[in-house]
Amino acid sequence: MTRIILLERLRDFTREATADLIMPTKITSEGENQKFRSADVYLMRLPDGNSAKKKAPYVIHQLVTGTDRQTQGQTVAAKANVRSIFCIYNDDEQEGGLMLLNLMERLRVALLRQVVIGGQFTLDLEAGLEVLVYPDDTAPFCVGEMASTWKLPAVEREVSYD
Template identity: 85%
Template sequence: MTRIILLESLRDFTKEATAGLMMPTKVTSEGEIQQFRPADVYLMRLPDGSSAKKKAPYVLHQLVTGTDRQPQGQAVSARANVRSIFCVYNDDEQEGGLMLLNLMERLRAALLRKVVIGEQFTLDLEAGLEVLVYPDDTAPFFIGEMASTWKLPAVEREVNL
């Protein structure tokens, strides 16, 4: 459950950190008026795998790996590695690239300022916060990702060994 709560806390934090950033959505039919909205935030997968481009702008948080360790004579430690994928839409390639960077930077700066989310999950700055903007030509969609490691509350044993 703890890793699910981490993702839910990250979703809520992302929504709050990026709420004021209004971005265009793709116009899907002739005569449709351009709409603007903040990025939607999803966990693990998009609701419909074939809708990756229709959902832009969005942030997708995915748990990649998790570890629980207890070196001899030390307390249990738990960590989770999260990949956050960012996708925005813009007909202007320069504006689209900058919009993607703006979305990613808003979340990055907010995480570095706060460090603890959900009152129990701490960003592991020793592991680093890695950002990658995909260099591929995917215009008018622009994609990047962020990799983060989180310290989690350890699961307490019911029996001492």
């Protein structure tokens, strides 16, 4: 449950950090007016895998790996590696690239300022916060990702082994 709660808190944090960043959506039918909104935030996957281009702008937070380790005499140390995927739409490739960077920077700076989210999940700055803007030509969509490592609360043992 703890890793699910991490993703939920990260979703809420992302929504708050990027709420005032209004971006264009893809025009899906002839005669439709351009619409603008903040990025939607999803956990693990989009609700419909075939809608990746229809849903932009969005952020997806995915749990990639998790570890639980205990060295002798220490409490269990739990971590989770999260990949955050960012996608925006813009007909102007240069403006789109800058818009993507703005969305990613908004979250990056907010995370570095806050470090702890949900009162229990700590960004592991020793592991680093990695950002990658995809160099592929995917216009009019721009995509990037952020990799983060989170320290989780330890799971308490119910039985003691000697």
